[in-house]
Amino acid sequence: MWCFRIASNQTSHRPFCHLEEDDSFEDAFDRIPAAGNMDLQTAIQETQCALNLVLNNKFSQALDLLKPWWRDSMYHALGYSSILVMQATMTFEHRDIQTAMATIKEALHTCQSWKSVCCIGVFAGEMHAELCYAECLLQKATLTFVQDENMISFIKGGIKIRTSYQIYKDCQNVLNATQDVAGQSDSFRQFEGGVxxxxxxxxxxxxxxxxRILRLLEFIGFSxxxxxxxxxxxxxxxSHSLRSILCVLTLLFYHTYVSLILGTAEGNLVEAEALLEPYxxxxxxxxxxxFYSARIAALRGNFxxxxxxxxxxxxxxxxxxxxHHLCYWELMWTHSYQQEWEQAYQYADLLCKESRWSKAIYVYQKAAILSMMSxxxxxxxxxxxxxxxRSVEGLKQRLAGKSIPTEKFAVRKSRRYKAANPxxxxxxxxxxxxxxxxFTIVGKRADCAESLLVTIEKAEEQLRNDPNPSEFHTDDSCLVQMLKGLxxxxxxxxLQAELCFTxxxxSxxxxxxxxxLIPFTLYELGLLYKQQGDFLKATTYIENAKTNYKDYSMESRLHFRIHAALNSLKGSPAGTP
Incomplete structure (x- = not known):
């Protein structure tokens, strides 16, 4: 087999797009090169060009560019499988998942081959192959989690992630050891960016x-x-490497989604905007x-x-x-924040008809929006x-042998409609x-928060004046009080918010x-005390939610948020949790 060549005097295959910092990534980079020998530098540049095509919405052209070499070049294999994995995780189509999985297996084989036969030195060839292998393993783990409905697949995915993690640690050790020797060659910069x-x-x-999860993972080598x-x-x-944009997208996802769903909503929007601006x-x-430009605008309250x-x-x-489906989801919510129910319904209906991600959640949300209408x-x-x-329960699915927590929540809530007189x-x-x-997003707009408060107080009054309270009356009243407090x-x-929570x-x-409602309210009350500067009281309430409650809806989601909140309280004036 041939070997990757990185020496500057080896130019049998001239790169078809030379990428500098100030390149504007025009259509000149969209053509497929003629066949020839493939060296490492050219492989990275062509994979960069494919990434540019993806960012310019030319998804099929990106695949066409990578396809001729994806069984021979580790970077072409990585790029090709990455695009198919991205597609599969968005569609949840069994056919797409199977195609992506087969491609990853082939990509792993390509990377493994290069680890075995590389003849140009440990750093330039073998370690790039290790890096690509680790990335492919992560992709395979992702698909393993969603492909089968049993815990064996879940465990297999975990093993792949552990192997990938160890490879990255080994690569970091190599990077630290060779930094002075390797200098700032392009090959070194690309490797450094991947690490x-x-x-x-x-x-x-x-x-x-x-x-509680991290303690278990630390036992097997994670930190x-x-x-x-x-x-x-x-x-x-x-770093201006192939993986620069991937680092940017990871940071954007963290600041605009992860910190909101699994944290205390303290994502850095200033940094997100600065990262996005050049792109x-x-x-x-x-x-x-x-999409990310829109998401940042929404998080700033500019719906x-x-x-x-x-x-x-x-x-x-x-x-x-x-x-489109990601946009429909967000459009549904931006209209909902302003209680524009007819418009929100249109997007919820489109998701029900077109997207396969979670029919149970889509149908439940559509029904919930309709419930808000006149x-x-x-x-x-x-x-x-x-x-x-009534149809929600029959739409529930299982991933990695487990139900999606929000689906379980939707199913449980919708059971109230099973009775003849719901x-x-x-x-x-x-x-x-x-x-x-x-509510964290709505809170950026006082007009929207005031409008939601009016709606909540109407529900509060209806419950207060209900002549025949149902078995759900206390639960409903507590829900209304918690949302009113927010x-x-x-x-x-x-002060009024505190009264609602207490x-x-x-009850x-x-x-x-x-x-x-109780552990979530304890958490919200803790955040309220943190906002008031009473860090000791904040810690006490949040620790109470963490320690004294279990087996409730969306428990894992709250524990993610609790973990983030307690971390934010560490080192605060009143002490450390």
Whole structure:
């Protein structure tokens, strides 16, 4: 077999696009090169060109560029499998997953071959092959988690992740040992960028895990440092390597999604905007770039700008409909934040019809939106809300042998409609808004928070004046009080918010079904005390939620948030949790 060559005087295959810092990535880079010998530098450059095509919405062309070499070149194999994995994880189509899995297995074989036969020295060839192998293993683990419905697959995925993690650690050791010798050659910079992406991502991911999970992982060799992970990703993002944009996308995902769903919503939007800005110049119509531009606008409370960007993202390409579905989800929520229920319904309906991610959640959310409408608005849709809720349980799916927590939540809530005379849910869409931490976003807009407060207080009054309270009355009242407290907190009415939260806690013994309300309220009250500067009290309430409650809806999600909140309280004036 032939061997990769990195020496500058070996130019039998001239790179078809020379990428410098100030390249504008125009269509000149979109043509497929003639066949010839493939060296390492050219392989990296062609994979970079394929990545540029993806960022310019030319997904099929990117695959066409990589396909001739994907069984022979480790970087072509990595790029080719990455695109197919991205597609499979967005579609959840069995056929797409199978195709991506077969491609990854071939890519792993290609990388393994290069580890075995490389003849140009340990650093340049073998370690690049190790790096690509680790990335492919991570991809395979991702697909293993979603491919089969049993715990064996879950364990297999975990083993692949552990192997990948160990390879990255070995690569980091090599990087540290060869830094002075290797200098700043392009091959070294590319290797360094890959190590920073892997080590940074692992440290950031592991730092998010609750202590009870992290203790188990530390026993088998995992550890995570968030500050170190973020610093590695930031260095990788500024390195002008093949993986720079991947570091950027990882940081953007952390700041705009992970910190909100699994943390305390303290993502750094200033940094996110700074990271995105140069790519907005290079890929002004790129759907991925437009999507994150829209997401940042939404998190700043500029829902009008966000919707315009999401709509632009949808119209920017028609090849990958999955990106449309991500936009529909976000458009549904931006309309919901402003209680524009008819528009929100349109996007919820599109998701039900087109996306395969979670039919149970989509149908539940559609039914929840319809529940918020007036009788006149509901009549125009022609939908039967009761039948929609009743259908949710039959749509539940299992991933890695487990149900999706939010699906389980939706199924449990929708069971109220199984009875011949169902007891309607109270403001169910606002409850789901809380599940996805949407009140943190609404809190950026006082007008929206005030409007939601009016809706919540109407529900509160209806419950107070109900002549025949149902078995769900206390649960519904506690839900309303918790959501009211959140609105009041974001409006700066902290004492009133505290009263709402304590009212929920005083009803603990009378809650029959929605037991999640107590630990979540303890957590929210802890955050309220943190906002007021009472860090000791904040820690006490959050620790109470962590230690004294179990087996409730979305328990793991709350433990992620608790972990983030306690970390943010460490070193604060009142002591350390």
């Amino acid at each position: 920073k992406l892997g080590i940074g991502s692992f440290n950031l991911m592991l730092s998010l895990l609750p202590q 995570g440092n968030r500050g170190f992970g973020l610093s590695q990703l930031r260095e990788g993002a500024s 907005q110049q290079k890929y002004p119509k790129g759907s991925i770039i437009l 009008e700008k966000a919707r315009a960007k999401y709509e632009e993202c949808v119209s920017s390409q028609q090849e990958w409909k999955q990106i 009788e006149e608005e509901l009549k125009k849709t022609g939908e039967n809300v009761v039948e929609l809720f 007891i309607p849910l109270v403001i169910p869409l606002l409850e789901m808004m809380y599940v996805w931490n949407g 609105c009041l907190k974001h409006l700066g009415r902290l 009212q929920v806690l005083s 603990e013994g009378r809650i029959r079904y929605d037991h999640y």
